[in-house]
Amino acid sequence: MADTIRFILNGKLREVADLSPTTTVLQYLRTVEHLTGTKEGCAEGDCGACTVIVGTLANGAIRYHTVNSCIMFLPVLDGKHLITVEYLKVLAGGSLHPVQQAMVDCHGSQCGFCTPGFVMSLVGLLENTPVPSKEDIQDSLAGNLCRCTGYRPILDAASIAARKGKVHLPSDAQLLRSLQRDALLTYEVQGQKYFAPRTADELAGLVTENPEAILLAGGTDVGLWVTKQHKLLMTLIYTGAIAExxxxxxxxxxxxxxxxxxxxxxxxxxxxxxxxxxxxxxxxxxxxxxxxxxxxxxxxxxxxxxxxxxxxxxxxxxxxxxxxxxxxxxxxxxxxxxxxxxxxxxxxxxxxxxxxGKAANVLFKTYKLSKRFDQDISAVCSAFALTMDGKTIKSARIAFGGMAATPKRALNVEKYLTGRQWTDETVREAMQFLAQDYTPIKDMRASAEYRMVSAQNLLYRFYIETSEPGTKLRIYGNDG
Ligand SMILES: Cc1cc2nc3c(=O)[nH]c(=O)nc-3n(C[C@H](O)[C@H](O)[C@H](O)COP(=O)(O)OP(=O)(O)OC[C@H]3O[C@@H](n4cnc5c(N)ncnc54)[C@H](O)[C@@H]3O)c2cc1C
Ligand code: FES
Ligand code: FES
Structure with missing residues (x-):
């Protein structure tokens, strides 16, 4: 028999039985609940206008985190607490939440479209990091875009809100506890099925019985198949309710x-x-x-x-x-x-x-290159691990993303390095072997030439940072 989806929305129990399992949380909020504070900007997890907070029960307590409601499917909320911008006033006893008040005071909102998303990101930050650093604030807002303010007033508002008295999210877990299941959730609407198994064994059985099913974890890829590619996903098996x-x-x-x-x-x-x-x-x-x-x-x-x-x-x-x-x-x-x-x-x-684990004699670094520092897909991503015997390289493991059709090891470079001294001469020679390992593609993120030269330079950077301990290169502010 099919189950219903049960969750808490802004302190009140909700039970859903008739919405497609691929309805997004954002669609549900705006079209079913008419809670239109949460906005749709991009519908692909990029702009943060749809940010909401989800509370999950973990070890008897509620843990809150921000998510993009535009790419989260509604059944994922089963057994969780969804908090939207509308609830903040209730939590703050009828007045503006300190984060909202600070946004007003600092002129952190102009057209206002992005504002609920920024507010929810900051509320989520202050809940988990009561005394955030400037970097914590910036990091928490890296997934929120604003086209009007230039960000500075928002950062000012965040600093002020962090110094003011806190309004906490609900900590009483009783209602949430009553919603937890210990058996498989089966939800079906018009032939579209959603399963949320509780054990890995149950998952194994379901995957065998439903060979056509799509596994759903965080949904940050799968969600876009629906919102951007408009695919009809008939059977989903959610892995997120399995404690193991x-x-x-x-x-x-x-x-x-x-x-x-x-x-x-x-x-x-x-x-x-x-x-x-x-x-x-x-x-x-x-x-x-x-x-x-x-x-x-x-x-x-x-x-x-x-x-x-x-x-x-x-x-x-x-x-x-x-x-x-x-x-x-x-x-x-x-x-x-x-x-x-x-x-x-x-x-x-x-x-x-x-x-x-990383042994003491292993030199290891990883570097990402992308056009933008935050919230951007890599043009080239690299990682280097050398197991050393004094100055001699005993073995090497080097891998790149963005240099081939799959993530791939640089076997020719590794072979060249093995047994050699870790010197400037060695690394310069090794850089040439990258051309034997990869034929990078050209796309909107980078040309093939850029990728190759960058990969070589990243290897050289690894050499400088590991052969001169304490050295940390900054390359045009691109990677910290
Ligand atoms: C705005 C945005 C920014 C992003 N930025 C980055 C970035 O900077 N770097 C980066 O690497 N990625 C990035 N991604 C991609 C994505 O977020 C990550 O790859 C993420 O780790 C995918 O995990 P998920 O749990 O959301 O996967 P899902 O979307 O749930 O699933 C992805 C795929 O894995 C399958 N799957 C899931 N779990 C299992 C399992 N246990 N066994 C077998 N198959 C499984 C699914 O069926 C599906 O095919 C970004 C995505 C978005 C939307
Ligand atoms: S609408 Fe842009 S991240 Fe969700
Ligand atoms: S205030 Fe207009 S997009 Fe941010």
Whole structure:
């Protein structure tokens, strides 16, 4: 028997039974609830006008995070609390929320179209980071665009709001607790089906029974198939309600990250590998996208420019694929066969990724190049890991995104480097081997020549930053 979708909207219980499972949260808010404070700018996760806050139960407490409602499907809200800009006045006891008041006082709003989105991003920030730094504020707003104000008044408003008394989001988890399920959710409207299994075994069974089904994780790719490509998705299986797939464990010196772990959740552990990793992750999309987008989805989409791939491949990550028949483990780089083709057999899904710890004798850096610092797709993304024996390179793992049809290792460069001294002469010679490893494409992000020269220069940058400890290059402000 089909279930209904149950969630809390601005403190009140909602139950939905008759809307297509691919209805976006934004469509629902504006056309069903007539809550039109949340705006549609781009419908693809880029502008932030649709930002709302979602509260999820984790270890008995509610954890709030901002998301783009334009690309989130409604059933994903099952068992969660959705908060929109309209609720802020209620939370603030009938007056403007301190963030809204600061926006008024600082002239942070002109035409006002972007304003609810900025306000929600800032409310989300202050809920999770009560004393934010200037960088925290800027980072929290990287996924919100404003065409009128020039941003400075908004940043001023954010600083003032951060200093004023806080209005917290609801912490009483009782109602939310009553909505949690321990069994599979099955939702169906006019033949369109949505399943939310609770265990990896249940997921394996469903994937076998529904070979045509689309797996849905954070939906930051899949959502756009509906809002931009207008595809009709008949069967969706959501991975986000499976506790096992949300786990991050440290075992035997390895970091194991479940496929449904969001980039925000993975950030802390992955950022610890190197300062350059922290910079890369900060530049991965926006706060809203990182809060939804998962590590598993980033791998599974097979994109040649997925930012997670170069560093994970260079670190020697392994991918665990699971099906009803069992589990198999492959090197992450082997998952990518050719453009749009991955080594995923029928009935399989990504269960987790295993990232080896970084030994003290490993030199590691990762760099992203894109036209814009924030919220931009890479033209070239690179990662370098050298295992050293004194000054000698014992082994090398180098991977690039944006240089081929898939994320790919630079095997010729690696071979050249192995056994050599890590010197200026070696690296200059190694740079030439990149032309044997890659024939980059030309597209709107970069020409083939730009990609090749940049890749060579990034290798040289890696040499400078690792051979002269403490050196950190800034290249035209592009990467911190
Ligand atoms: C505005 C915007 C900015 C972005 N910026 C970046 C960026 O800077 N860098 C970057 O790398 N990416 C970026 N992306 C792409 C995207 O956000 C990421 O790739 C994200 O990690 C995808 O994860 P998801 O959970 O949202 O995937 P989903 O959209 O849920 O799924 C993506 C694909 O993976 C499949 N899938 C999901 N989970 C599994 C699983 N467990 N097993 C097998 N298949 C699975 C789905 O069926 C689908 O084919 C951006 C996207 C948007 C909209
Ligand atoms: S409408 Fe632009 S991010 Fe959602
Ligand atoms: S105030 Fe007009 S877009 Fe921001």
């Amino acid at each position: 797939l949300h786990e991050i464990n440290e075992t035997d010196g390895n970091l194991e990250i479940g496929a449904a772990v969001s980039y925000t959740q993975a950030f802390e552990k992955l950022a610890a590998y190197d300062e350059s990793m922290e910079v890369l992750l900060q530049r991965f999309a926006s706060t809203q996208i990182r809060n939804s987008g998962t590590v598993g989805g980033n791998i599974a989409n097979g994109s040649p420019i997925g930012d997670g791939m170069p560093p994970l491949i260079a670190l020697g990550a392994k991918l665990v694929l699971r099906s009803a028949a069992g589990v198999r483990m492959i090197a992450l780089e082997d998952y990518f066969i050719s453009y749009g083709k991955q080594d995923r057999m029928p009935g399989e899904f990504i269960e987790k990724i295993i990232v080896p």
